[in-house]
Structures are given as structure tokens and as C-alpha cells.
């Protein structure tokens with residue numbers, strides 16, 4: 001069974017990488033994910049893994065090399081953040097449309113500019129429509145677990161879609177936490193060996209990948225690709241159940257915390273869930289009916305599960321850590337609106353928060369719950385709020401002077 | 402074993418006809434000639450950058466490639482073949498692949514001199530065992546004949562048009578082969594289509610069977626972009642070599658060797674004349690352009706002669 005250790009999220013990911021029967025890892029340094037290839041190349045240098053490491057000259061080449069390797073029949077993975085993920089953008093689409101079940105440890109960080117190395121979700125949100133599955137982790141343990149599960153989800157024959165396991169830069173990638181680790185053998189057995197149906201180095205049958213697709217074909221190919229994404233929802237749950245049997249740790253598409261009778265609910269991605277849970281404990285102790293929905297699978301978006309979880313609430317705050325620059329709120333808010341389309345349900349309020357590493361403290365979360373209470377009572381000072389951020393969304397902990 | 406074109410031609414074809422490249426285009430000749438250098442029992446894993454070659458040889462659901470083939474993007478053939486080659490080593494080590502594979506990447510000059518340059522340089526430096534073949538047609542043909550850093554000076558292209566005040570492309574052709582040589586890889590060659598293809602064939606064999614990275618720069622004219630009669634392809638290539646515009650040489654483990662020396666070095670006009678893209682250079686007031694072009698050719702030729710001594 002698991003071995004306890006005190007590790008950062010990055011080191012945990014690198015340890016998982018060692019157990020995942022990977023053939024190829026290609027990566028390029030960028031804060032805050034840099035430690036992952038550093039740890040990993042140390043394992044390679046010490047002969048602790050026989051995975052081949054390609055120290056590429058850019059993230060664009062990291063993703064390109066992973067695509068080449070996975071297309072050739074290897075199991076490949078990479079790690080990146082921020083500008084690195086942005087540089088991969090075109091290749092993320094190419095890899096996903098080739099239905100190559102690669103994995104990536106994405107350590108989220110603000111996207112330049114201005115340049116900033118701290119956490120928000122601007123990078124990962126830029127990749128949300130690339131055809132990659134995206135899982136978000138609350139803490140290092142979940143980051144580690146998600147990354148291991150990613151292999152099985154991606155390679156499922158119904159899915160064949162690459163997976164990005166996201167964790168929050170510095171907050172979970174660098175903070176040292178208690179983690180329960182699986183042995184390399186346990187991980188290896190859990191993920192099994194990669195057995196692709198079609199690959200370049202298949203000696204029995206050759207294959208050509210990446211055609212020019214005329215209008216007569218592209219739409220059907222995209223529809224097939226979307227099917228893989230849709231099929232991922234039940235597969236993510238199935239793999240989580242298998243993982244629970246191995247590790248004793250349970251994960252769903254979303255995690256509901258104290259939502260059963262909650263009137264006010266917060267919807268979040270990533271590490272803020274931990275802070276929010278603490279606030280909820282305190283407010284519950286005072287008799288306040290507050291709860292939390294943590295989205296673990298952001299792509300595919302578990303709309304039905306989310307709608308079910310928040311429908312009975314009176315007011316819901318959607319927490320966006322990426323300024324989508326749409327003028328109408330962040331990307332998570334848009335998804336929640338789609339999920340609730342036609343269902344009536346609670347008043348939805350979008351908050352932009354935590355950009356570029358802006359601290360998210362318990363008092364900020366408490367303030368959001370207070371806003372929700374005011375909205376419920378019809379006492380929200382709408383005019384004041386509209387003046388601050390326009391009619392659609394508001395900023396949390398923004399300096400106004 | 403002496404080279405016999407007939408014998409080589411009797412090998413099973415690895416690049417089938419019926420592709421959609423234009424008549425008189427050099428790229429398919431480059432592909433065929435390189436693949437012919439493979440021993441029939443050796444398998445190949447091929448990558449092509451986006452460009453005319455990829456778009457015209459692999460329109461879904463058809464492919465002209467008999468070997469396993471991957472097209473990923475325009476700017477990443479080097480990294481892609483590096484990934485394939487690393488996968489090959491990993492799978493071979495684990496006994497998942499038994500046979501011999503040769504990893505070969507093709508790219509146009511746009512995909513090689515320009516947008517894919519970093520990716521190529523990285524792959525060369527890391528020392529993957531692969532061959533990169535640039536079919537150099539001196540412009541971005543697939544998107545309609547835009548200039549590249551490989552385009553010759555004064556050439557009239559759709560983004561370096563010869564106008565009333567600008568005489569076509571202003572800059573000299575980038576010397577990519579030199580830049581590749583500076584990576585100190587085991588084998589680099591420059592060639593084109595001549596006679597019975599012996600030069601190309603021998604270089605391709607060395608490139609394919611030399612362990613480590615190898616690079617071939619093959620001048621591969623384009624009838625639409627260069628505006629010559631399709632049947633003149635071979636003639637243009639010979640003129641490129643005979644005017645010393647395109648020196649035929651190789652660099653093996655740092656040793657330079659000239660593989661073709663014209664009996665008589667022809668004036669550059671002979672090469673420029675049959676090509677519509679240089680037509681404006683032959684106006685009487687533009688004589689200076691021809692002189693400038695000749696000066697650049699002579700400078701580069703002298704340089705090669707010195708290095709090949």
C-alpha cells in the first residue's frame with residue numbers, strides 16, 4: 001500500500017512519471033513546472049528509469065516530439081506552464097486531432113503580459129478548446145493522482161484523447177505537503193503497457209497520419225473527435241473507481257462539499273477549493289448554509305453533474321482565475337451558464353479573482369458568501385457593482401485606487 | 402557496388418505515382434531518389450512538413466507514401482522526426498520493434514530555412530539518428546509563391562514582386578547548408594537532379610546509412626514559381642550546377658569534398674534566362690542585377706573551392 005512522504009506537487013509528478021511506463025518524455029524548462037524535467041532527468045541520469053528523455057529546445061518542439069513519439073507507437077508525456085503551453089497551442093490541436101493519447105502535467109501560471117510567474121488559469125484556459133481533456137487538482141495529492149489516471153483515461157479506446165493534468169503553480173507545485181505515494185510497480189500495473197492499434201512503427205501494418213482533409217471530410221473527423229471527448233466523462237469516472245480500489249482515494253467529475261442543503265454555493269477550479277472548504281467549516285459552525293462545487297474535469301465539462309449540484313441553491317458564485325477578455329466574464333462562468341441554460345435555478349454571479357498570483361485568503365471567500373447573501377435578500381448594491389466591473393461580472397480583491 | 406540507375410529503378414517503388422504534384426516539379430523526384438537509397442528490407446518512418454509535398458501526396462483518404470508517414474505541422478519536422486526516432490530507440494530497446502527503421506524527414510525551404518529552422522537545429526544538435534531532406538524550391542509554393550530566406554536575390558515572387566522601385570527580392574539567398582554544417586553533424590550534402598542521379602543517390606545512401614543526423618539540401622525547381630517549361634526541369638538543374646550557382650558537395654565528419662566540377666563554369670545568365678522569375682533582370686537598365694548575382698555566385702563558389710581543397 002501507499003507510502004507517505006512530504007513532497008511538492010512537482011516532485012510528486014516527477015515520481016509518477018517514473019512509474020508510468022513512459023517510453024519518451026520531452027520537456028523544456030519554464031517556471032513553475034521546471035522542476036519536473038529536472039527531477040526526471042536526474043532519475044534518467046541515475047538509471048532509475050529507462051524512459052528516454054528529450055531535452056528539446058522549446059515547448060513547441062516538446063509537444064511536436066511527443067506527437068512524433070506517440071504517433072510512432074510510444075507512450076509520451078511532457079510538462080509545462082504558461083508561455084510554454086501557449087507556444088504549444090497549434091500542436092495541442094494537432095495531437096488531439098490525431099487522437100494521440102499523450103499526457104501533460106500542466107502547472108498553471110499567468111500568461112504574459114505583463115510577464116508574471118505566479119498562478120492563475122490564463123494559460124490552461126487558453127488551451128481549453130484544443131481538444132485536450134483537462135483535469136484540475138486541489139492539492140499535490142490530487143495532482144499526482146490525476147496525472148496517473150490521465151494515462152488510462154487518454155488511452156481508453158472510446159476516448160483516445162490527450163489529457164492535461166493541471167495543478168496550481170507554486171500553490172501546489174512548490175508547497176510541500178503530506179502525500180501518499182504508490183510504488184513504481186503499483187503505478188505501472190495500474191496504467192499497464194501502451195498497446196496502440198495504429199502506429200508508425202507497426203511492423204505488421206503501415207499507417208499514414210495527418211492528411212490534408214478536404215471539406216468533404218473534416219467535419220466528420222471533428223465530430224468523431226468530439227465523440228472521444230464526450231465518451232471521456234464516463235471513462236473518467238470508471239478510471240477513478242479503479243484508482244480508488246488501488247489507492248483508497250475517491251474522485252468524481254466534480255466534488256460537492258456541503259451542497260446538500262446549501263443556499264449559497266461557490267464553484268471553483270483548483271487549489272482555491274481547499275481555502276473555501278475551511279471557510280465553509282467556519283460559516284457552517286455559525287449555521288450558514290454554504291457549500292462548494294469543485295470542478296475536477298473541466299474538459300469535458302460535466303454540465304449535468306454541475307447543474308444537479310447547484311440547481312437548488314439560491315445564489316451561486318462562479319470563481320474565474322482567467323480574465324477571458326470577452327467583456328462578459330470568465331470562461332468557467334460561460335460554461336456554468338450553458339450548463340444551467342433553460343433550467344432556471346439560482347442567481348449566478350461571476351468573480352474574477354487571483355490573477356497573477358493575487359492572494360486568495362479566507363476573508364475574500366467570506367466576502368463572496370456575504371455578497372451571495374445580499375443577492376439572495378435582494379439587497380445587493382447592483383449599481384455600485386456595475387460601476388466597478390460592468391453588469392456581468394465583478395472582481396475580487398482588486399485595488400481600486 | 403557500382404551504381405546502375407536501371408537496377409535502382411527496378412527496386413519496389415516506395416513513393417507511388419498518381420500523387421497531385423505538378424508536372425515538372427522537383428520535389429517528387431527528390432523523394433523518390435532518396436527513398437531509392439533504402440535497402441528494400443529496411444523500413445522507413447517518414448515525416449513531412451506542411452507544404453506542396455505533403456498536401457499533394459496525402460489528400461485524405463489517399464496517400465502516395467508506401468512507408469509509414471506522419472504529417473504534423475509546417476514548422477516542426479525536425480522535432481517530429483526526433484520524437485519518432487526516440488520512440489524507435491525506446492521500442493527497440495523494449496523488444497517491441499524488431500526490424501530496422503530509418504527515420505527521414507522532408508521539408509520545403511519554407512519549412513526548413515525559415516519557420517522550421519529552430520526545430521531542425523534542435524534536432525541536429527541533439528544528435529538523433531535521422532536524415533533531413535530539404536527540397537529547396539526557393540519559395541513558399543504551396544501558399545502561392547511567397548519569398549523565403551532561400552529565395553535568390555532579385556527573384557520576382559508574390560511577396561517580393563519586381564515593381565517600379567523595388568527590383569524583386571532584396572536579400573541574398575541564405576546559405577542554410579553552411580549553417581547546418583556548423584552543427585558539426587556526421588554528414589551534410591548539397592545536390593540536385595543531374596544525369597542518371599548518381600550524385601543524389603550516393604549522397605542519399607550515405608545520409609541514410611550514416612549513424613546520427615544527416616542533412617541533404619536538394620535544389621528542386623518549381624515550374625510555376627520559377628516559370629520555366631515543365632520539360633526543362635533537368636536542364637535548369639544542370640545549369641544550376643554548371644554555373645556554380647548550386648555547388649554539388651558533401652561534408653563527411655567535417656571533411657569537405659566537391660562532387661561535381663563543371664568542365665566549363667558557365668555565366669549565370671544561362672541559369673537565369675529560362676526562368677520567368679528573373680525576366681526583369683534582362684532589361685538593359687538592370688544589367689547591374691546580373692552582375693551583382695554573378696558576384697555572389699563567384700564569392701560562394703570560391704569559398705567552397707577553398708574549403709574542398
Ligand SMILES: Cc1ncc(C[n+]2csc(CCOP(=O)(O)OP(=O)(O)O)c2C)c(N)n1
Pocket residue numbers: 450451452453454475476508509510511512513538540541542543544549
Ligand atoms: C504555422 C503555419 N504558418 C503558415 C502556414 C501556411 N503554409 C502552409 S505551407 C506554406 C509554405 C510552404 O513552403 P515550403 O516549405 O517552401 O514548401 P513548398 O510549398 O514550397 O513545397 C505556408 C506558408 C502553415 N501551414 N502553418
